[in-house]
Amino acid sequence: MATVTCQTQDFIVELPSQEYEVVSYRYLNGFSICQISEETQRPIGTITKQLSRAVHRMREIVAELER
Template sequence: MEVLSDAMLVKEVLDGSKDAFAELVRRYERPAIASALHVLGRHHSAEDAAQEAFVRAWRQLPKLSKPDAFGPWLLKIVRRCALDMADRKKADVSLDAAAGLPAHQGNGQLDDDNRQLLNLVMGLGKAERQVVLLRYFGGHSVRQVAVIAGRSVGTVTKQLSRAHQRLRSQIKE
């Protein structure tokens, strides 16, 4: 089975293929939800924001100037949708919402070590928590985290380093 690039899928979508868009949704659903989860703090709200972002992306796809940059472009839309929802709902970040991230065992439950680590991550400052969640729970590269968060790669790298130091010192306690 041939794996098509994002650019090829975008071209097929623009040519009318709904299956190609379904494949883009399949590829980016988890990163989109993880990105929205950071802003909204509730898994259900994050799913809603991701769904809204996919609808907006579908409508705006003809305006995408670089089809090979679909992922970062979509994640910017996700962030805008999540921020819009947060403004409307004034969402709170909660541990229960973060438990929906992919750091769980096959039965859907976090094991004790992961729950403890997630508790520590949720105790980080907002900026550090965001980059850690996007990088390690969302599976994004440092560069993608920078684009989603609207920060430079250097800033994200520094925030990840500080977060690692804080987590390391807390784990040793």
């Protein structure tokens, strides 16, 4: 499991609740996509889309901070 910095945690908590939930399961707790799908009772496609949106959102935040 990757080390999460305090700054990264700040970005994660700013995400919309469903994105926060899947990012937390995936990157903070090491769940697989299938495990997240089972835990949240959401389709796998929904989980992957929420993760994709969350990563994109966090990249935008970092890019804005670097300006």
